[in-house]
Amino acid sequence: MVVVTKALTLADFHAAHALIAEMGQWDVAQCGVHGLPSEGVISAYYSDDAASLLEKCTLPSTGMYLARIGSVALGCVSHVSHGNVAEIVKLFVRPEGRGKGVGARLLATALDAIEESKCRKVNLVTVSFMTSAIALYRNFGFQECEPFEPAPKGLEGVTRYMERVTK
Template identity: 35%
Template sequence: MHLRIQSERPDSAVASALIAELDAVLKPHYPPQSRHGYSVEKLIQQKVAFFVAYLEEQAVGCGGVQLFGSEYAEIKRMYVRPEFRGRGVGKRLLAHLEAYALERGIPLLRLETGVFQTEAIGLYQSFGFQRIPPFGPYFEDPLSICMEKKL
């Protein structure tokens, strides 16, 4: 398996398609107030470093990381197409995002995800992420889980 992860603008055709797929997956499970994913425009506006994972030449997943000063970084819009799950794509992508934050001296990595994203939650826990109370813009929500990992 030849997996390549490359920096990509969120408004590229490939990245936009992956983000749209992620939104379509989440929409039936979460009301609007429980969906916190950035739009393509907000990813750009907030200067989120965004990456796309390619298996051979096919885009199979994406994810971003937003820096909040030197205090922490947050994982944004992480997604692996269902037919490519279980092949280590999510692990490689998460490791790439973690390395990006580490290279910039960030001591803490945080994220928010939905309670129905059981595969993602398992992946995050396997990487050492632990549940925390809501941070930043997040609030107590029975459909939301916040997690962090000290780097």
């Protein structure tokens, strides 16, 4: 049975870091498959170590969540808030957890925490080749929106911005 918990300990953040590193390698590989530049992807999006994740994701109005079966981490998601706007970041599910509702459980958990924080809007950034993720986001009420931050150089054509108004 998949259990989703908030990351609280350094061990939790080591597990999250391992997942995020996998996500980064997948992202770089997908850039190559799609003929996109991958230089700077790791440093821009995946450079935090476990200690810095712990520091960032235990601040007020932030959170990191892990999905596990037993002691095996299958996925993670985090959120950060800037005033009354939250952002979903680092949603990743290992291949063995895909198609089993793990991503939906993680996203629902993060959105529940965001709703409690009284944020009025939730943003996220994805890329057009992450079709399963985009479908998941749409199922949760996210819609494409105007850019709210610059796209990474060379990825402007595939970067997608999405938002959802909270309940």
